[in-house]
Amino acid sequence: MNGLRTEARVAMAIARKDAVAELRGRHATVSTLFFAAVVLLLFGFALGPDARRLAEAAPGLLWLAIVFAGILAVNRLHLLETDDAALEQLALYPVARRAIYAGKALGGFAVMLVLGVVVLGAVGILFAVDIASAWLPLLSTVILGAMGIAAVGTFYAGVTVRMRAREVMLPLLVLPVLAPLLLGAVRATAAALAGDPFGELGAWLQLLVAFDLIMLMAGAATYGFLLED
Amino acid sequence: MKTRILGFVALAAVVSAAIVGLFVVPPDLNQGDAQRIMYPHVASAWLAYLSFGVTAVGGVLWLWRRDLRFDAVALSGAEIGVMFTAFAIWGGMMWGRPVWGVFWQWEDPRLTTTALLLALYVGYLLLRRLTEDPERRATRAAIVGLVAAIDIPIVHFSVEWWRGLHQTATIASPERALDPAAPMVFVGTLMGTLAAFSLAWLYLMIRRYELARAELAREEEARRGRLRAVQAAAANLRSQEEAAR
Numbered sequence: 001m002n003g004l005r006t007e008a009r010v011a012m013a014i015a016r017k018d019a020v021a022e023l024r025g026r027h028a029t030v031s032t033l034f035f036a037a038v039v040l041l042l043f044g045f046a047l048g049p050d051a052r053r054l055a056e057a058a059p060g061l062l063w064l065a066i067v068f069a070g071i072l073a074v075n076r077l078h079l080l081e082t083d084d085a086a087l088e089q090l091a092l093y094p095v096a097r098r099a100i101y102a103g104k105a106l107g108g109f110a111v112m113l114v115l116g117v118v119v120l121g122a123v124g125i126l127f128a129v130d131i132a133s134a135w136l137p138l139l140s141t142v143i144l145g146a147m148g149i150a151a152v153g154t155f156y157a158g159v160t161v162r163m164r165a166r167e168v169m170l171p172l173l174v175l176p177v178l179a180p181l182l183l184g185a186v187r188a189t190a191a192a193l194a195g196d197p198f199g200e201l202g203a204w205l206q207l208l209v210a211f212d213l214i215m216l217m218a219g220a221a222t223y224g225f226l227l228e229d
Numbered sequence: 230m231k232t233r234i235l236g237f238v239a240l241a242a243v244v245s246a247a248i249v250g251l252f253v254v255p256p257d258l259n260q261g262d263a264q265r266i267m268y269p270h271v272a273s274a275w276l277a278y279l280s281f282g283v284t285a286v287g288g289v290l291w292l293w294r295r296d297l298r299f300d301a302v303a304l305s306g307a308e309i310g311v312m313f314t315a316f317a318i319w320g321g322m323m324w325g326r327p328v329w330g331v332f333w334q335w336e337d338p339r340l341t342t343t344a345l346l347l348a349l350y351v352g353y354l355l356l357r358r359l360t361e362d363p364e365r366r367a368t369r370a371a372i373v374g375l376v377a378a379i380d381i382p383i384v385h386f387s388v389e390w391w392r393g394l395h396q397t398a399t400i401a402s403p404e405r406a407l408d409p410a411a412p413m414v415f416v417g418t419l420m421g422t423l424a425a426f427s428l429a430w431l432y433l434m435i436r437r438y439e440l441a442r443a444e445l446a447r448e449e450e451a452r453r454g455r456l457r458a459v460q461a462a463a464a465n466l467r468s469q470e471e472a473a474r
Contacts, residue, residue, distance in 0.1 A: 155376070159369050164359050172355065173373060176348040177380050180387035187391065207387055218379055222372045225292060 007099035014090075014103025018077060019110055028076040028111050036069035036119045040126055051128055058127040059189035063182055065123075066116050066142075067149060071171050073115060074108045074153030078161045087161070087227070097224030101154065105219065108150035116142040129193055137192035137201055144208035145185040151212060152177055155219035158226040177215075184208045232435050239432045242425035246418075254418045263327040268419050270320035272426040273313040274343065279430070280310030281350065285378035288371030300367035301441035303374060305434050307353050313430070314347045338388040345384050349377040363445060 022028055043061045048054055054061075081087035090100055120142055124131035131138055156174045160166040188204035191197075250268040257264035287303030290296070321340055322332040334340055353373050360366035 156373075159356070159373060163356075169352075169356060169359060173352045176345050176352065177376065179345050180380070180383045183387050183391055203390070207390065211383060211387075214379060214383065215376075218376050222375065225368050225372055228368070 003096075007096050007102070010093075010095045010099040011102035011106055014100060015106035015110065018080070018104070018107030021080060022077075022107070022111060027080065028073045029114055032069040032073040032076070032111075032115060033118055035072060036065045036115065037122060039065045039068055040119070040122055044126060054127045055129050058123055058129045059186045059193065061127070062119060062123045062189060063145065063185045066112075066119050066145065067175070067178055067182060068171075069115055069119070070112050070146075070149040071153060071174055073111050074150065074157045075166070075170055077104065077108055077111065078154070078157035082161060091227040097227055098220035100227065101158075101220050101223035104158075105150050105154040105216065108154045109147055112146035112150045112153075113143065116146045131193070134192040134195070137196070137205075138189060140205060141185055141188040141192065141208070144205060144212060145181060148181040148185075148208060148212045148215060149178065151215040151219055152181075155215070155223060158223055181208065181211050184211065232432065232439075235428065235435070236432045239425070239428035242428050246422040246425040250418055250422060254414055257415070260328050263324055266320050266324040268422040269426070270317055270324060271419060272423040273320065274317040274339075275423060276426055276430045277310050277313035277317055277343075277346070280306040280313060280434075281346070281374075281378060281381070282306075283434075284310065284350075284353075284374045288367075288374040291367050291371050295364075297363060297367060297445055298442070300363075300370065301438050301445065303367075303370060304357065304441050305437035307350050307357075307370075307374065309430065309433050309437060311347065311350045311354060314343060314350070318343055318347065338385060338391075341388050342381070342385045346381060349380065353377060363448060 040061065043057075043065070044054060047057055047061075078087075081090065091097075093100075117139075120131060120138060123129060153170075153174055156170055156177075159173065160169045163169055184204045184207040188201055188208065191201040191204065246268070250265050254265070256262045283306035284303045287299045287301075287306060290299040291303065318340070321343070325334055325340075326332050353370060356373055357366055357370050360369055
């Protein structure tokens with residue numbers, strides 16, 4: 001039990017380090033938020049100007065924007081660690097590797113959450129969807145989606161961080177893995193916006209919870225091997 | 230020599246399976262000749278899953294025992310699996326066009342899952358190409374292959390759900406082609422094709438494994454060669470300096 005508490009403290013410390021670096025430098029949030037906004041605008045051009053069609057497509061567009069911007073964000077968070085061999089330093093600390101993974105994923109989750117909430121608001125304004133009346137299920141979906149993207153993204157950023165052509169490889173590896181998350185999050189958002197007429201919202205949220213848990217466990221179990229190489 | 234005999238046997242088996250599937254077995258009552266695609270299609274889909282299973286197991290064994298031979302097995306599985314997956318998708322599309330009326334059917338969970346499967350393992354192979362150090366490559370590939378294998382059931386489950394909660398028109402589904410009531414000739418032909426394809430799979434796996442081992446040996450040789458060249462250059466420099474002194 002004591003060991004677990006130490007690990008949680010280590011994870012929190014790493015997450016706090018990332019959060020402080022992010023608050024001071026804003027490497028991940030500002031550029032990725034702007035990127036998400038541009039993506040949303042381009043979606044509007046691609047599918048608009050029919051307002052009804054845009055509102056219908058809104059859940060899908062929301063999550064595509066979050067996923068694309070999220071990949072950039074987790075990549076930036078891992079790039080922080082390549083400066084001055086910081087990741088090697090981190091790997092040398094006598095702490096469990098899964099605590100390091102948890103810390104990085106937690107930092108990524110915080111960034112993803114900010115990103116998700118802002119993009120959700122932007123979708124509400126740009127595509128004229130009523131997000132206020134279903135805020136609780138929408139927020140739950142964003143939280144679960146952010147967690148999943150952070151879990152998978154952190155893990156794959158660890159795989160690609162020291163690779164050539166990492167900018168191409170990271171999305172190539174992450175996007176197919178995130179397919180179930182995208183599916184669940186889009187369906188949950190659509191159900192929440194429609195007032196859940198078929199009572200399917202809970203099922204989709206459960207799918208997201210299962211996805212998050214499985215991917216967090218897989219990441220925690222294997223991240224150590226990545227730090228070794 | 231044994232592998233070569235296996236190769237010839239596999240070739241003969243695949244050719245005879247093709248002859249039986251194309252000319253001997255009667256066409257299906259509903260689907261006509263298009264149903265003949267099902268024999269190689271199902272066989273390759275099955276072998277694709279087997280290959281990716283081999284890749285996952287090979288990866289885990291590498292992480293556990295740190296023997297690059299397991300990594301060579303994992304690589305062989307992924308590459309041959311990608312080939313069989315692509316073949317299965319291609320066959321499915323050729324079958325879908327006359328039976329469903331479209332090449333691509335978004336409501337079929339298997340089709341969409343298989344397409345993602347292809348993307349996952351093409352990513353795996355690209356990852357391998359972009360990492361030079363053999364041990365690093367083996368570790369990264371093992372982990373990515375493992376997570377891909379974990380992802381497959383989630384993908385399949387979510388896509389099935391996606392279709393299930395969206396009650397839409399039910400279209401003749403592929404499982405009907407092989408329900409227990411199907412005449413024994415069809416089942417027998419499918420099993421025969423599967424056996425023939427499995428022989429071909431085994432032959433390809435062995436050959437790819439041998440190739441992977443040879444590639445590794447060559448990489449190792451090249452590294453040793455570079456090391457010797459550097460050492461020789463250093464010795465040369467030293468003797469020149471001493472001569473100058």
